[in-house]
Amino acid sequence: MKLTEYKAGKNLASYIDAYYTLETGLLYQPANRQVFADGCTEIFINVGNSRPRINTDTVLVPGNIYLGGTMTVSNTVRSVPGSRFIGIRFKPFGLSAFYNIPLDELVDKIIEFPDKELYSLAEIDDGLINRLDHFFLGKLKLIKHSPIIPITETIFLSKGMVSVDYIAKTYNLSIRTLERIFIKDIGIPPTELIKIIRFKQSANKLQQAESAITLLKIAIDTGYYDHAHLSREVKKYSGITPSQIARNDNCLS
Incomplete structure (x- = not known):
């Protein structure tokens, strides 16, 4: 499997985390792989001839575009040859800058997303990234009077070790207003995004940890009460155990 990521242009970097291509050869052995919750939304286009599945019930048909709503649970992707x-x-709020879609209705869902103009650009070649940049710059609309960008940056910089109360006070917002902004622009409340970002930090530490580092130390370093708390959150957002993450067992995260 070949996964290649590309950065969007600087004027899009506040909204788009990455472009990517994912390819498997004809001799690739089919495998189930876990995709971790990340609080992001994705558009993905099947430009091959294969029919991979997500969670056994969603078939990704060749020639179709799909939209994955904000992810708060893990997904199992059945990778197949020739994909x-x-x-x-x-980024967690980024889709709202380009499309007017009720994100709270799409949390953890995958839907077909017909966009003929976008599909016309979908060819894996040297010009792909420039075409995507041009397309999304043309669709970009400013998010007026919304502090969602600096708020999410605060959560990421804190690595998920920040409270909703702190954010509300820092940005002079009521908790109710803060939650309304998150539901509108991301689809989930701020508490959920904070938990996901903290989980991502713990998953990174698990993948990079040396054998001598204990689960308890990772839990404490990433803001969990104890190793049991960490294990529950890891299972919730990754679908697998901390030890499986540490071994990098069939993960796409």
């Missing part, structure tokens, strides 16, 4: 995908992974 070719182009993807756009948006």
Whole structure:
């Protein structure tokens, strides 16, 4: 499997986390792989001839574009030979800058997303990234009077070790207003995004940890009460155990 990520242009970097291509050769052995919750939305295009599945019930048909709503749970992807995908992974609020879609209705869902103009650009070649940049710059609309960008940056910089109360006070917002902004622009409340970002930090530490580092130390370093708390959150957002993450067992995260 070949997964290649590309950065969007600087004027899009606040909204788009990455473009990517995902390809498997004809001799690739089919495998189930876990995709971790990340609080992001994605558009992905099947430009190959294969029919991979997500969670056994969603078939990704060749020639179709799909939209994955904000992810708060893990997904199992059945990778198969001869797959070719182009993807756009948006930052937690990023999709709202380009499309007017009720994100709270799409949390953890995958739907077909017909966009003929976008599909016309979907060819894996040297010009792909420039074409995508031009397309999304043309669709970009400013998010007026919304502090969602600096708020999410605060959560990422804190690595998920920040409270909703702190954010509300820092940005002079009521908790109710803060939650309303998150539901509108991301689809989930701020508490959920904070938990996901903290989980991502713990997953990174698990993947990079040396054998001598204990689960308890990772839990404490990433803001969990104890190793049991960490294990529950890891299972919730990754679908696998901390030890499986540490071994990098069939993960796409």
